[in-house]
Amino acid sequence: MPSINEDVSIGNLGSLQTLPDSFTWKLTAADSILPPSSAAVKESIPVIDLSDPDVTNLLGNACKTWGAFQIANHGVSQSLLDDVESLSKTFFDMPSERKLEAASSNKGVSGYGEPRISLFFEKKMWSEGLTIADGSYRNQFLTIWPRDYTKYCGIIEEYKGEMEKLASRLLSCILGSLGVTVDDIEWAKKTEKSESKMGQSVIRLNHYPVCPEPERAMGLAAHTDSCLLTILHQSNMGGLQVFKEESGWVTVEPIPGVLVVNIGDLFHILSNGKFPSVVHRARVNRTKSRISIAYLWGGPAGEVEISPISKIVGPVGPCLYRPVTWSEYLRIKFEVFDKALDAIGVVNPTN
Numbered sequence: 001m002p003s004i005n006e007d008v009s010i011g012n013l014g015s016l017q018t019l020p021d022s023f024t025w026k027l028t029a030a031d032s033i034l035p036p037s038s039a040a041v042k043e044s045i046p047v048i049d050l051s052d053p054d055v056t057n058l059l060g061n062a063c064k065t066w067g068a069f070q071i072a073n074h075g076v077s078q079s080l081l082d083d084v085e086s087l088s089k090t091f092f093d094m095p096s097e098r099k100l101e102a103a104s105s106n107k108g109v110s111g112y113g114e115p116r117i118s119l120f121f122e123k124k125m126w127s128e129g130l131t132i133a134d135g136s137y138r139n140q141f142l143t144i145w146p147r148d149y150t151k152y153c154g155i156i157e158e159y160k161g162e163m164e165k166l167a168s169r170l171l172s173c174i175l176g177s178l179g180v181t182v183d184d185i186e187w188a189k190k191t192e193k194s195e196s197k198m199g200q201s202v203i204r205l206n207h208y209p210v211c212p213e214p215e216r217a218m219g220l221a222a223h224t225d226s227c228l229l230t231i232l233h234q235s236n237m238g239g240l241q242v243f244k245e246e247s248g249w250v251t252v253e254p255i256p257g258v259l260v261v262n263i264g265d266l267f268h269i270l271s272n273g274k275f276p277s278v279v280h281r282a283r284v285n286r287t288k289s290r291i292s293i294a295y296l297w298g299g300p301a302g303e304v305e306i307s308p309i310s311k312i313v314g315p316v317g318p319c320l321y322r323p324v325t326w327s328e329y330l331r332i333k334f335e336v337f338d339k340a341l342d343a344i345g346v347v348n349p350t351n
């Protein structure tokens with residue numbers, strides 16, 4: 001049993017019988033979701049069928065109201081979702097020492113470790129993860145799976161390809177809801193026309209082990225994603241919650257085969273503040289572990305700047321944000337965290 005201040009390895013969390021002090025969060029009443037009451041209507045983010053003829057409107061409303069939604073009929077096969085989930089399980093089931101062989105270096109983003117936002121919180125999060133940010137994951141996979149390396153790299157490549165297609169489809173539809181097309185955005189037009197893929201992206205495999213005191217622990221603390229949009233596959237166990245001003249924390253119940261999408265900071269900028277970059281977090285469970293796979297799409301390849309779409313800026317209101325590349329935005333985010341959008345806000349916006 002770990003003593004109060006013992007340094008606990010995140011690779012072994014699931015075997016702990018008590019919650020170490022370093023993982024004990026002081027959660028207030030506002031941090032918890034309201035107890036279920038028969039009178040209360042259980043709110044949830046919308047589930048949108050991508051084959052619905054009214055898909056553009058449905059997506060637009062969900063983006064405006066929630067900054068998040070779930071999608072059915074998205075075209076990604078169940079067997080691919082199962083494969084990427086079982087790859088994740090195989091990795092997280094390994095002994096801690098093996099997982100640490102894939103640990104992210106100080107400089108690198110790719111690799112095994114705590115969530116990157118951990119540095120902004122006093123307490124530790126009850127989770128571990130593997131970030132796949134660029135081609136360097138191949139070397140890590142070779143170390144982890146010398147025999148099954150080709151198979152697992154193939155699954156990741158296929159998953160990335162499918163996510164790119166889906167992200168591109170979502171971008172067109174969501175832009176449509178703002179009355180613009182990809183042709184109104186220079187980088188989006190180029191991306192669509194070129195053979196080159198969707199540009200920059202990161203896949204994060206998250207694992208939330210069983211926890212002896214889930215009420216006092218936090219799987220992944222409240223944050224917004226820095227990218228344009230995130231597509232998330234969650235295993236058959238709830239834990240993801242989104243924050244809505246009027247409702248507080250709302251749980252996103254998993255629906256088999258359905259993917260969760262959320263607006264990130266860059267889309268908030270692109271929409272000139274019309275779509276909220278949704279604050280979300282992950283809670284943990286006493287008896288069941290949980291896996292989630294997040295595909296974070298950061299936008300075009302190279303140092304391309306994202307700025308509010310000019311066509312929607314003038315008529316409706318002043319331009320709220322200055323142009324920024326994803327890499328610059330990430331630098332700012334990991335300096336000032338939840339003040340990053342303020343840091344690139346235009347001080348005296350005029351038309």
Ligand SMILES: C=C1C[C@]23C[C@@]1(O)CC[C@H]2[C@@]12CCC[C@@](C)(C(=O)O1)[C@H]2[C@@H]3C(=O)O
Binds near residue numbers: 226294
């Ligand atoms: C490109 C990135 C976005 C991300 C930080 C990172 O450098 C790599 C992992 C991403 C992730 C995944 C889990 C949640 C999150 C907030 C984090 O700590 O690491 C996001 C980061 C982000 O969107 O800012």
Ligand SMILES: O=C(O)CCC(=O)C(=O)O
Binds near residue numbers: 220225294
């Ligand atoms: O595990 C989840 O449900 C949330 C994961 C997440 O927010 C992320 O990876 O950015």
Ligand SMILES: [Fe+2]
Binds near residue numbers: 223225280
């Ligand atoms: Fe997130």
